[in-house]
Amino acid sequence: MxxxxxxxxxxxxxIGIEGVGPAPEQAFAQAAMALMAIMxxxxxxxxxxxxxxxxxGENLEILYYDFINExxxxxxxxxxxxxxxxxSISGHGLxxxxxxxxxxxxxxxxSVEVKAASFSSLEVTRSPxxxxxxxxxxxx
Amino acid sequence: MSPSRPRKISPYIYRLDPxxxxxxxxxxxxxxxxxxxxxxxxxxxxxxxASLPGIxxxxxxxxxxxxxxxxxxxxxxxxxxxxxxxxSAGGVGFDIACGVRTLLTGISxxxxxxxxxxxxxxxxQNIPAGLGTKKGLKLSDKEMERMLAEGALWAVRKGYGDKAxxxxxxxxxxxxxxxxxxxxxxxxxxxDKEMGSLGSGNHYLEIQIVSDIYDPDAADVYGLRKDDAxxxxxxxxxxxxxxxxxxxxxxxxxxxxxxxxxxxxxDLACAPLLSSTGQRYLGAMKAAFxxxxxxxxxxxxxxxxxxxxxxxxxxxxxxxxxxxxxxxEEEHEIDGRTMKLFIHRKGATRAFGPGHPLxxxxxxxxGQPVIIGGSMGTHSYILAGTSDGMKLSFGSAxxxxxRIMSRKQALKKYPGRQVIExxxxxxxxxRGHSFKGLAEEAPEAYKDVDKVAEVSSQSxxxxxxxxxxxxxxxxx
Numbered sequence: 214m215x216x217x218x219x220x221x222x223x224x225x226x227x228i229g230i231e232g233v234g235p236a237p238e239q240a241f242a243q244a245a246m247a248l249m250a251i252m253x254x255x256x257x258x259x260x261x262x263x264x265x266x267x268x269x270g271e272n273l274e275i276l277y278y279d280f281i282n283e284x285x286x287x288x289x290x291x292x293x294x295x296x297x298x299x300x301s302i303s304g305h306g307l308x309x310x311x312x313x314x315x316x317x318x319x320x321x322x323x324s325v326e327v328k329a330a331s332f333s334s335l336e337v338t339r340s341p342x343x344x345x346x347x348x349x350x351x352x353x
Numbered sequence: 354m355s356p357s358r359p360r361k362i363s364p365y366i367y368r369l370d371p372x373x374x375x376x377x378x379x380x381x382x383x384x385x386x387x388x389x390x391x392x393x394x395x396x397x398x399x400x401x402x403a404s405l406p407g408i409x410x411x412x413x414x415x416x417x418x419x420x421x422x423x424x425x426x427x428x429x430x431x432x433x434x435x436x437x438x439x440x441s442a443g444g445v446g447f448d449i450a451c452g453v454r455t456l457l458t459g460i461s462x463x464x465x466x467x468x469x470x471x472x473x474x475x476x477x478q479n480i481p482a483g484l485g486t487k488k489g490l491k492l493s494d495k496e497m498e499r500m501l502a503e504g505a506l507w508a509v510r511k512g513y514g515d516k517a518x519x520x521x522x523x524x525x526x527x528x529x530x531x532x533x534x535x536x537x538x539x540x541x542x543x544x545d546k547e548m549g550s551l552g553s554g555n556h557y558l559e560i561q562i563v564s565d566i567y568d569p570d571a572a573d574v575y576g577l578r579k580d581d582a583x584x585x586x587x588x589x590x591x592x593x594x595x596x597x598x599x600x601x602x603x604x605x606x607x608x609x610x611x612x613x614x615x616x617x618x619x620d621l622a623c624a625p626l627l628s629s630t631g632q633r634y635l636g637a638m639k640a641a642f643x644x645x646x647x648x649x650x651x652x653x654x655x656x657x658x659x660x661x662x663x664x665x666x667x668x669x670x671x672x673x674x675x676x677x678x679x680x681x682e683e684e685h686e687i688d689g690r691t692m693k694l695f696i697h698r699k700g701a702t703r704a705f706g707p708g709h710p711l712x713x714x715x716x717x718x719x720g721q722p723v724i725i726g727g728s729m730g731t732h733s734y735i736l737a738g739t740s741d742g743m744k745l746s747f748g749s750a751x752x753x754x755x756r757i758m759s760r761k762q763a764l765k766k767y768p769g770r771q772v773i774e775x776x777x778x779x780x781x782x783x784r785g786h787s788f789k790g791l792a793e794e795a796p797e798a799y800k801d802v803d804k805v806a807e808v809s810s811q812s813x814x815x816x817x818x819x820x821x822x823x824x825x826x827x828x829x
Contacts, residue, residue, distance in 0.1 A: 221761055222761075223759040223761050223762065224420070224759055225392065225419055225420045225756055225757070225758070225759050226419060226420055226421065226426060226756045226759075227759075227760065228759065228760050228761060252484060278603075279603075282599050282603075285595075285599075286539060286543065286596065289543055289592045289595075290539070290542045290543045290545065290592065292485050292487060316485045318483075318485055321485075322787060322789075323483070323484035323485045323787065324484065324553070324787035324788075324789035324790040324793070325484065325553045325554045325760075325787070325789070325790050325793060326484040326485075326552060326553045326554065326592075328447040328448060328592075328595040328598075329447045329595050329598060329599045330599075331422040331443075331447075331602075331620055332422070332423075332443075332602070332606070332618070332619035332620045332622075333422050333618075333620055335619070350422075352422065352447045352448075352595075353554050353760065
């Protein structure tokens, strides 16, 4: 398995998203893919346009929480779906370029809508191998 | 916090004795099977709720309780503002004022049968649903402001339904004290072209048949006749409510730290009811409540018009509209004293007993209709609020079946096509926007709703009036 990947984990009512990478930036970018994959098959999303996201937070966890909630806002208010993310973090600020396209219902076949990221299981940690792991449960 | 084990104190009530920081005990309304099904984390969450400032009597879990955020789903907590009581945005939930509305039709099972497929197709076509469809209404800034201030009353003024509906909605469809100025531009934007839409996930519109009557007198008062078709809608405040909750939970994490409130779980983030953050949240939450009831008012109108286009003789009349994610200021009697309390009901329904002044006059003798929505393809129930329930649970009862299987597991186990075939074999017309969404809502992913309704009734929280079988199910 590569050093950067995402997965979903179980929660009885909802679903957990997890991004892993050698640095927080990659872990966050992977978690963004995990979020998008709840709603659509990532392979159906073409990389045509990008949207910029900026958030700030006092620590990595809050930064991650705000980042995921901002993505949910991007998807649900603008109908923008993405299959790639370029994340940069400096100090308390995060900037991300989300690369994808406007949602096309027939092609993307969106299933459930994600309502919000929660603080449940919210954590940004490091594995014994030194990889960053960003996770939380989202309400669907 | 590690809670004590639940101890059976009566046939349908288990108690968590106070440990650590718990200010009051936890009470779980369940029988042996249901309590076995509840994960330990539910008890931990209930103990956490019991540790919040100003909580009164007990932190409670309804028979359908399962793991939630901060509060368990199916959680009830009453807080006294004068004793530092708090309001928790997480304790209300992300889908503010999500709820259920049922309309009577006067059309029989036999009549429905002949036009079932046509009606299912038309409902699917006419009711905006699913993720990203953006087929709902777009409101001008002015209309948005009015909708947030007036709720279902605004919708009726716009021609959706009629005034008689309002009486059969909690708060008569318009929460007093709603403060639209506390609803951010982002929250408003998330509602863009989504007003009057079902959403996705476990939200639905069903045509159901009254299949059994348990309390003929109450059923008569409610207008429920065996073998009649009813329309039931389950949905909430859409993206607007989700955004209000997201923003205030974030604010309350900071407020809790400022107020030095110990938070065993950040999803329990809260603010004293009498603080500025607490008051601001209540104003925003009430505006989101108005959004939810206005949303159901519009959907009910569309469903009604569709139903009437197929059955011109139908007499569509509203039974009731209940919310199950709220915090309400209510008067309750504690140890012989009337107190003003704020009752959080997270995945729990208000269930006022007979004689309650807030009930519409027509229902005052029998108690409030409590609508328990089943999962897709299973029964739903109408119960009635009781005097016992007023004492046991601040007039609260369960809201649905409660999940027992994660979406991920359900998806793996029940492919969408298989779910549809299984429902078709039961003669249920299903229309959905997503196979994946349908699989995640497979009936097996939920608790046995018959059991949940029975225990709610046996424990005295509310009494069973009628059972409803699904005939048409339109999923978001």
